[in-house]
Amino acid sequence: MGEENPDDLGERIRRAQEARKPQADKAEETPETAVNAGGLALRYGTEFAANVTVGLFLGLIIDHFFNTEPWGVLIMLGFGLAAGILGVIRAYNKINADIADMTASADDRD
Amino acid sequence: MFPTFAATDPIAQFEVKRIFEIENVLGRYDLSFTNASAYMVLGVTFVAGLFWYSASRTSLVPNRIQSLGEIGYEFVADMIRGVAGEEGLRFFPFVFTLFFFILAANMIGMVPYAFTTTSHIVVTGALALLVIGIVIVYGLMKNGLGFFKLFAPSGAPWWIYLLLIPIEIISFLARPLTLALRLFANMLAGHIMLKLFAGFAVSLLGAGAVYIPIAALSFGMGVALNALEFLVAFLQAYVFAILTCVYLNDALHPAH
Numbered sequence: 484m485g486e487e488n489p490d491d492l493g494e495r496i497r498r499a500q501e502a503r504k505p506q507a508d509k510a511e512e513t514p515e516t517a518v519n520a521g522g523l524a525l526r527y528g529t530e531f532a533a534n535v536t537v538g539l540f541l542g543l544i545i546d547h548f549f550n551t552e553p554w555g556v557l558i559m560l561g562f563g564l565a566a567g568i569l570g571v572i573r574a575y576n577k578i579n580a581d582i583a584d585m586t587a588s589a590d591d592r593d
Numbered sequence: 594m595f596p597t598f599a600a601t602d603p604i605a606q607f608e609v610k611r612i613f614e615i616e617n618v619l620g621r622y623d624l625s626f627t628n629a630s631a632y633m634v635l636g637v638t639f640v641a642g643l644f645w646y647s648a649s650r651t652s653l654v655p656n657r658i659q660s661l662g663e664i665g666y667e668f669v670a671d672m673i674r675g676v677a678g679e680e681g682l683r684f685f686p687f688v689f690t691l692f693f694f695i696l697a698a699n700m701i702g703m704v705p706y707a708f709t710t711t712s713h714i715v716v717t718g719a720l721a722l723l724v725i726g727i728v729i730v731y732g733l734m735k736n737g738l739g740f741f742k743l744f745a746p747s748g749a750p751w752w753i754y755l756l757l758i759p760i761e762i763i764s765f766l767a768r769p770l771t772l773a774l775r776l777f778a779n780m781l782a783g784h785i786m787l788k789l790f791a792g793f794a795v796s797l798l799g800a801g802a803v804y805i806p807i808a809a810l811s812f813g814m815g816v817a818l819n820a821l822e823f824l825v826a827f828l829q830a831y832v833f834a835i836l837t838c839v840y841l842n843d844a845l846h847p848a849h
Contacts, residue, residue, distance in 0.1 A: 522825075525778055533770035537763050559763075565756070566763035570771075 530574050531567040538563015603788040607712055632708045636697035665693065669834070676838035677845060684841050687727065691720065692834035699780065699826035712780040714773060721773035724837050732844035743847040772836055779829050783822045790815035
């Protein structure tokens with residue numbers, strides 16, 4: 484820090500202010516996934532399994548309270564699967580965007 | 594647990610043991626102080642002590658421990674600003690505490706023979722429920738019924754909503770689950786792998802001189818995994834905190 488040229492202080496302030504701007508489109512930055520394949524697998528897996536599980540339990544709850552067995556489970560499990568696939572697609576798009584960002588910023592530095 | 598196996602048993606490290614017992618609170622709850630509780634207290638004490646010390650003797654030109662505190666503050670503040678904007682900073686104390694609690698728990702878990710509290714889904718699940726509870730309560734307080742626009746993104750024909758709303762509700766309810774599962778699974782899997790490779794090395798050495806090359810391979814793998822696990826320990830704390838910011842952002846601005 485100390486060795487940096489004091490003349491570029493203005494530049495550093497500008498950069499610091501730039502960094503403070505909200506970047507809602509860059510939300511949900513998860514660099515974990517760009518690091519190793521295991522993290523990637525875990526990410527997709529939990530995303531899918533969690534959505535299907537939630538769908539299943541919602542179905543069971545609906546069946547329990549409205550005596551609609553087995554329709555609640557069948558329908559909500561379908562929605563759960565759809566939500567799971569949606570979750571995986573969202574994660575996938577997010578990861579690709581992150582990787583694109585990373586390579587872009589790496590190019591900037593060169 | 595047989596003492597002879599305990600040395601190489603990859604699961605033994607996750608065993609919760611009671612340190613002193615507080616049973617039958619209100620007739621049914623077991624609030625015993627366990628090793629998990631002890632390591633959580635240790636983590637909290639460590640973080641609190643570190644930041645208290647870093648803030649206790651401040652100077653304009655910060656010393657090392659003070660810059661550590663400042664870097665920690667800036668890191669979390671930038672993370673919240675980046676995702677949720679200036680408005681999100683009202684949650685700064687929450688996200689800061691969450692991030693450093695998980696980071697401390699993960700890092701303490703990397704010390705050999707230490708207990709990793711975040712490798713238990715009870716702990717990560719409680720943290721995730723806390724996050725989603727705050728999102729729901731604050732979202733409803735701030736936006737009233739407008740919070741439910743979260744489940745109906747605007748600009749679709751009406752019949753799409755029949756499919757979209759249940760799917761969005763399920764996605765929302767799955768959030769705490771993925772949040773808890775991801776931290777828990779990463780820590781659990783990582784620590785089992787570490788123990789397995791280290792255990793292989795020891796068992797192979799004990800089996801005879803012929804196995805020394807394989808033992809060395811296993812040991813090398815253990816060393817490499819150790820480095821990876823340090824990265825994972827930090828990254829999972831970061832991911833937990835940043836996803837918290839994303840969900841809090843939804844509570845602040847549900848319609849978008």
